[in-house]
Amino acid sequence: MSILVLAEHHDGQLAETTAHVVAAAQAIGGDIDVLVAGENVGTVAEAAARLDGVSRVRVADAAVYAHQLAEPVSELLVALSGDYGHVLAAATTHGKNVLPRLAALKDVSQISEIIEVVDADTFKRPIYAGNAIATVQSEDALKVITVRSTAFDAVGATGTAGVEAVEAGIDNALSSFIDERLEQSDRPELGAAKVVISGGRGMGSGENFKLLDGIADKLGAAIGASRAAVDAGYVPNDMQVGQTGKIVAPELYIAVGISGAIQHLAGMKDSKVIVAINKDDEAPIFQVADYGLVGDLFEILPELESKL
């Protein structure tokens, strides 16, 4: 059976996460098609066609998909799904928005955020904020799955798949796009960065987050945050790491002024090396940290920046 991967893209760029989802599709096995839905997405389709392991890129290029709203994109997937045994997307806010809608329209379950493919019907996924790993088996004819990108290494980009247009005649009277306020940053994307440095409530203010900038510059790091820091308005919501924010698994994760609640750990405990900087030597973050440094972040951060 073939597999359809829903591509993710923004501003004419294929998102890095799609290459990870294709890797999960390879682990399942079978022909892999990628669907690019959007408006003026020619360059995205070309980028998708270069992903290793992809047989064919299907492009739905129309105004109705311009903002990739869930209502038309799920209808499009329903129209195409007859050709496939699996439909996969990244477990991003986009994938999570669209795939359950597809699953319900097809009267099948949806499997969220898989971290391992056992076989074509059986998958592992974290539950209870990652405090347990469930193995689930699907008997549904169509398996609709979101994939945790950090659990699958991206495929390369040396392929030469064919690109085909799909006409689906979908319209959407239910929802419309008003606007988007995206955070602009020159730093690497949180989910893909090799180094992440995150600040928590201990940072004390949004202004103080600047203390992380110099270190992030030197390490080429992305900057993240705990929920408490986001809720306090120090930084925007897209920086939240955790059970209900972004999942990261970099080579190096530095937690600064973060206590280490299970909901935060759920988003970063698969990092290779964890450093914790906290003035409370009993903070739970130290239980998962490879290297803990007890002390005042306002003294430690400037020193760390100068010594890197």
Next chain:
Amino acid sequence: MKVLVAVKRVIDYNVKIRVKPDHSDVDLTNVKMAMNPFCEIAVEEAVRLKEAGVATEVVAVTVGPKAAQEQLRTALALGADRAVHVQTEAPVESLAAAKLLAKVVEEEQPQLTILGKQAIDSDNNQVGQMLAALTGRPQGTFASEVEVEGETLKVTREIDGGLQTVALQLPAIVTTDLRLNEPRYAKLPDIMKAKKKPLDTKTPEELGVVVASGLKLVSVEAPAERQGGVKVGSVDELVDKLKNEAKVIS
């Protein structure tokens, strides 16, 4: 307009769960249960809409065992007017929950239905989107702001890159993100009053929904434990360890 809120009984978010020794599931005996935190936010939003004069009635619904009545009583104490309990002792997977909720939506015809974005037990993040599909309604997922403007609902959504605002044709489905509001606590007199508010019980059979699932739970394991590391005494030592021991910086 009528607002329906779906609430789920889950493990309290502070509890650290254990896996059963036979790996059949997690062990929920004697653990503290509570309303899913995202559902508290959903109830709060519905009650605020009523207080603002936008909603005329707030109905809370849950699908779950007899004990889930506690969470409905909590919703009533927080300001819901009445409650519907779809009672079943069987485990209910997201699709089945969505089908049962779709029947309740069909009966109640709410203009707006609010759910949590995710239940913190399964971490599924599915039911709202599925309910929207089954009822043919638009969805505003991961909402951090909702505003009723005549026949449309303006929803600001927390997406990976920032915020997105969409307009949905009412009736619509919304799922809550953490920053939609800060839920209130129930006051004692309200908890007393909630005991007298109407609570209707139904069964999946009465609603004509089969609670079976195409998904089988094969086993549950504890995740690999991280080895606790060491404390370093100074920034110099930290930099040295990261360079020469962990080799993650150069």
